[in-house]
Amino acid sequence: MTAKKNLIVIGNGMVGHKFLELMVSSDAAKHWNLITFCEEPRVAYDRVNLSGFFSGKTAGDLSLVAPGFYQENGIQIYIGDKAVAINREHKIVSSANGLEVPYDKIVLATGSYPFVPSIKGKDATGTFVYRTIDDLEAMLDYAKNCQTGVVIGGGLLGLECANALQNMGLKTHVVEFASRLMPVQVDEIGGAILRSKIEELGVSVHTSKSTTEIVSEDGKVTKMLFADGSELATDMIVFSAGIRPRDEIARSSGIEVGERGGIVINDSCQTSDPDIYAIGECALYQNRIYGLVAPGYTMASVAADILSRAADCRQDAPSTTSTFTGADMSTKLKLLGVDVASFGDPFPKSGDAKEIVVADTFQGIYKKLVLNQDGSRILGGILVGDASAYGTLLQFMQNEIALPPHPEDLLMPPREGGAVAGFGVDSLPDSAQICSCNNVTKGQICEAIRDRNLTDVASVKKCTQAGTGCGGCVPLVTDIFKAEMKKAGFAVKNHLCEHFEYSRQELYHLVRSQEIKTFEELIERHGKGKGCEICKPTVSSMLASTWNDHILEKSHVALQDTNDYFLANIQRDGTYSVVPRIPGGEITPDKLIVLGEVARDFGLYTKITGGQRIDLFGARVDQLPHIWRRLIDAGFESGHAYGKALRTVKSCVGSTWCRFGVQDSTSLAIEVELRYRGLRSPHKLKSAVSGCTRECAEAQSKDFGIIATENGWNLYVCGNGGIKPQHAVLLATDIDKETLIKYIDRFLVFYIRTADRLERTATWLNKLEGGIEYLKQVIIEDSLGICAELEGQMEHLVNTYQCEWKTTIEDPHKVQRFQHFVNSDLPDPSIVRVAERGQTRPANEHEKALAGVSE
Amino acid sequence: MVQSLSVSDTVTTWVDVCSLHAIAPYTGVCALVKGEQVAIFRVGNGQEVYALSNYDPFSKAFVLSRGIVGDRNGTLKVASPIYKQNFSLTTGQCLDDETVKIPTFAVRVVADRVQVAVS
Numbered sequence: 001m002t003a004k005k006n007l008i009v010i011g012n013g014m015v016g017h018k019f020l021e022l023m024v025s026s027d028a029a030k031h032w033n034l035i036t037f038c039e040e041p042r043v044a045y046d047r048v049n050l051s052g053f054f055s056g057k058t059a060g061d062l063s064l065v066a067p068g069f070y071q072e073n074g075i076q077i078y079i080g081d082k083a084v085a086i087n088r089e090h091k092i093v094s095s096a097n098g099l100e101v102p103y104d105k106i107v108l109a110t111g112s113y114p115f116v117p118s119i120k121g122k123d124a125t126g127t128f129v130y131r132t133i134d135d136l137e138a139m140l141d142y143a144k145n146c147q148t149g150v151v152i153g154g155g156l157l158g159l160e161c162a163n164a165l166q167n168m169g170l171k172t173h174v175v176e177f178a179s180r181l182m183p184v185q186v187d188e189i190g191g192a193i194l195r196s197k198i199e200e201l202g203v204s205v206h207t208s209k210s211t212t213e214i215v216s217e218d219g220k221v222t223k224m225l226f227a228d229g230s231e232l233a234t235d236m237i238v239f240s241a242g243i244r245p246r247d248e249i250a251r252s253s254g255i256e257v258g259e260r261g262g263i264v265i266n267d268s269c270q271t272s273d274p275d276i277y278a279i280g281e282c283a284l285y286q287n288r289i290y291g292l293v294a295p296g297y298t299m300a301s302v303a304a305d306i307l308s309r310a311a312d313c314r315q316d317a318p319s320t321t322s323t324f325t326g327a328d329m330s331t332k333l334k335l336l337g338v339d340v341a342s343f344g345d346p347f348p349k350s351g352d353a354k355e356i357v358v359a360d361t362f363q364g365i366y367k368k369l370v371l372n373q374d375g376s377r378i379l380g381g382i383l384v385g386d387a388s389a390y391g392t393l394l395q396f397m398q399n400e401i402a403l404p405p406h407p408e409d410l411l412m413p414p415r416e417g418g419a420v421a422g423f424g425v426d427s428l429p430d431s432a433q434i435c436s437c438n439n440v441t442k443g444q445i446c447e448a449i450r451d452r453n454l455t456d457v458a459s460v461k462k463c464t465q466a467g468t469g470c471g472g473c474v475p476l477v478t479d480i481f482k483a484e485m486k487k488a489g490f491a492v493k494n495h496l497c498e499h500f501e502y503s504r505q506e507l508y509h510l511v512r513s514q515e516i517k518t519f520e521e522l523i524e525r526h527g528k529g530k531g532c533e534i535c536k537p538t539v540s541s542m543l544a545s546t547w548n549d550h551i552l553e554k555s556h557v558a559l560q561d562t563n564d565y566f567l568a569n570i571q572r573d574g575t576y577s578v579v580p581r582i583p584g585g586e587i588t589p590d591k592l593i594v595l596g597e598v599a600r601d602f603g604l605y606t607k608i609t610g611g612q613r614i615d616l617f618g619a620r621v622d623q624l625p626h627i628w629r630r631l632i633d634a635g636f637e638s639g640h641a642y643g644k645a646l647r648t649v650k651s652c653v654g655s656t657w658c659r660f661g662v663q664d665s666t667s668l669a670i671e672v673e674l675r676y677r678g679l680r681s682p683h684k685l686k687s688a689v690s691g692c693t694r695e696c697a698e699a700q701s702k703d704f705g706i707i708a709t710e711n712g713w714n715l716y717v718c719g720n721g722g723i724k725p726q727h728a729v730l731l732a733t734d735i736d737k738e739t740l741i742k743y744i745d746r747f748l749v750f751y752i753r754t755a756d757r758l759e760r761t762a763t764w765l766n767k768l769e770g771g772i773e774y775l776k777q778v779i780i781e782d783s784l785g786i787c788a789e790l791e792g793q794m795e796h797l798v799n800t801y802q803c804e805w806k807t808t809i810e811d812p813h814k815v816q817r818f819q820h821f822v823n824s825d826l827p828d829p830s831i832v833r834v835a836e837r838g839q840t841r842p843a844n845e846h847e848k849a850l851a852g853v854s855e
Numbered sequence: 856m857v858q859s860l861s862v863s864d865t866v867t868t869w870v871d872v873c874s875l876h877a878i879a880p881y882t883g884v885c886a887l888v889k890g891e892q893v894a895i896f897r898v899g900n901g902q903e904v905y906a907l908s909n910y911d912p913f914s915k916a917f918v919l920s921r922g923i924v925g926d927r928n929g930t931l932k933v934a935s936p937i938y939k940q941n942f943s944l945t946t947g948q949c950l951d952d953e954t955v956k957i958p959t960f961a962v963r964v965v966a967d968r969v970q971v972a973v974s
């Protein structure tokens with residue numbers, strides 16, 4: 001066996017690290033001594049998400065290197081040491097610290113540096129670049145004494161940097177030399193819309209501005225002067241005017257570089273010296289620098305492929321066809337909260353190309369598609385304000401999928417009740433690249449799902465790396481996953497869990513039609529096994545919304561999730577929060593005082609919730625009955641904040657106080673909240689009533705919302721949507737209160753009977769065949785003839801309501817469980833609190849360690 | 856469940872914890888046994904009981920006794936009330952992460968009293 005050869009990777013950024021990972025996974029490390037120089041004091045980190053550093057991410061969070069990666073794989077890494085010269089004659093790399101390491105091959109992954117235009121005063125104190133964690137730390141430190149910040153450069157990185165300055169609380173300006181923002185990716189109209197969206201966020205944008213001088217006073221930046229004679233006062237300046245390849249080591253060792261910089265490479269990522277490769281932003285391929293991470297990763301994989309094979313064969317000429325042939329510069333970003341995407345060639349040069357443009361300056365949405373002459377293929381496009389179609393459009397383009405007859409539909413939001421125009425993932429070839437950050441194809445994803453029996457999207461991401469870069473392809477990965485599951489015969493199964501071979505809807509029907517009153521009876525007749533944390537709470541909810549027994553009845557108690565079991569919300573340290581009902585958000589001064597007293601006496605942390613109520617946090621299990629007793633005595637009752645139940649009905653003050661209110665929204669909100677209090681449903685429910693169309697109660701973002709009109713009430717349903725927000729849809733207009741209540745009764749029971757477990761109303765409506773039109777037929781026109789029955793069920797539930805807290809504390813057997821230890825009166829000794837902003841919160845692990853509490 | 860006698864039983868002390876009726880069928884309670892938090896679960900209406908550590912290694916809170924008891928493919932288990940990881944009642948093995956296992960305790964019912972073994 002011949003001795004291992006030395007392979008030196010110069011640069012430990014994202015691309016250099018990706019190369020090492022690929023070498024390790026290809027087993028090539030057996031044939032090579034892998035050595036890498038890392039100039040920065042920290043190993044490779046995620047530069048793409050660098051701005052996350054300002055929203056709380058730590059250097060550790062951003063690290064790309066798994067702990068022990070270098071040690072376990074035998075990679076020699078020199079951290080904080082920069083490779084400074086390559087002696088090609090004797091094949092030795094020397095470093096700033098004086099190391100001299102012989103090499104057989106080198107991979108240059110030196111990346112790029114931020115370009116700082118030669119402006120007078122550019123080196124003044126208070127000027128920064130935006131590239132490394134050190135840069136960010138310096139900015140953070142300096143910004144503490146600043147009010148205003150300017151970013152020079154309105155490209156991708158500049159806007160990202162503006163976001164960072166905004167996050168630091170600075171009045172932020174962006175200065176761009178070109179006539180629009182993101183001049184490389186976006187056209188004039190798109191740039192204008194992007195600008196107005198960004199200005200709405202409080203960032204001032206100055207385009208067509210050429211900076212001539214940076215003025216300092218007392219050694220610190222104070223203002224900038226522009227060529228047009230104007231000036232701008234600022235406390236700090238960040239340059240983000242583009243990048244330049246770091247090619248100095250190549251240059252000084254006689255390797256060919258481009259006229260305007262960049263290490264020239266061929267299709268194999270080889271430089272003019274065949275033993276030296278270059279990848280990433282330092283490399284110049286066909287006179288082009290690729291300033292995105294995805295092309296850098298592609299180069300890394302080409303180089304790794306060639307070098308690992310070269311080692312195997314112990315020869316230099318690779319027997320492979322792995323080549324770099326350029327890369328797609330498509331990109332999708334969320335800049336300052338605004339979606340921006342650009343793909344393919346959005347600036348067609350040939351006169352044959354056709355364009356479809358949707359420009360909605362009112363909502364700040366701009367979408368442009370560039371098509372070939374006969375309109376059958378996508379060549380490129382731009383999306384500003386709403387980039388949800390990016391994944392689909394990119395696939396159409398990359399895979400040259402023929403467009404549907406009305407390609408404009410691809411740019412439009414789905415019509416009401418209709419499906420999103422698009423394509424099935426089935427139409428994609430296996431070779432379709434799904435994740436461009438990590439170069440994962442559809443075929444690889446499907447293979448991983450099949451071969452490794454993956455059963456959730458998280459494992460797909462873990463196994464294939466797809467979706468772990470920018471995350472833009474996750475919806476597509478999810479679609480592929482679902483399609484594969486369906487093919488494997490999984491998706492058709494809607495069984496609740498392994499204990500019941502029925503869907504929730506089917507079980508609900510069985511419970512009602514066979515008058516089943518307990519879980520035991522249901523599992524005996526229609527299921528198997530002993531149940532689990534999925535079926536037990538689900539069945540409990542169905543029983544509650546059908547028969548409405550107290551949920552802590554002996555036969556139901558073991559079914560309850562901990563929140564329902566203790567009638568409070570479990571928090572991360574195992575204590576609970578207590579939320580009494582405050583119907584419509586209206587509360588008397590006396591009751592407010594009681595809440596304060598209870599919180600003070602039991603040492604609880606108080607917070608106004610998002611739903612106009614007051615949350616009392618940090619109650620130990622043993623304190624709960626005592627807290628409830630005090631609250632009940634003061635006239636409060638359970639707010640059901642713990643259950644999958646009706647939570648809150650928010651309201652504005654309406655005509656009682658407001659000069660615009662046209663109806664009494666507070667009275668109606670209280671009435672609605674009291675009518676449906678405690679109602680168990682597949683998912684928690686929220687509602688709101690607004691007294692006029694100004695919509696101060698935000699009723700259109702609720703599961704059901706009511707807005708006053710001059711003539712009565714408008715009823716909206718199925719809003720919210722959770723992490724994918726969705727507006728409620730108008731169900732009925734100008735109806736009187738009796739009709740309103742009737743429709744809500746019907747709507748809620750219909751939802752409860754037919755929705756899936758933990759399915760929100762928004763998702764339920766999205767899946768409902770026929771959509772809102774069908775729902776209107778059922779609820780308003782009684783097309784199924786079940787309305788009387790739906791109303792009857794609601795009437796029963798309303799009439800059998802009881803305050804679960806009150807019933808519980810009145811029953812000594814039920815109270816017995818509220819002890820932390822069954823054999824001791826001691827409270828849980830593991831609970832540790834620390835003070836913050838005048839209250840206490842759970843200690844974190846670090847603080848617990850300091851306090852000497854361990855497991 | 857009554858533990859069969861074994862050699863080590865000669866040095867085992869059984870600590871009386873509570874009445875069997877203090878544990879509702881298919882629920883758990885937490886007992887303080889020699890300074891340790893022990894979660895005791897009752898499966899069914901009879902005398903079938905199991906004991907695990909009450910400490911949930913995922914949430915780092917002492918809460919397992921408050922989880923929902925059930926089975927997965929016949930393996931008796933409890934689901935943590937915080938992030939829902941499942942643990943075998945018989946072995947303490949986490950069923951969702953093979954690298955995690957929590958301590959178990961011998962437990963028995965004698966004359967309607969629940970007892971936990973300490974060594």
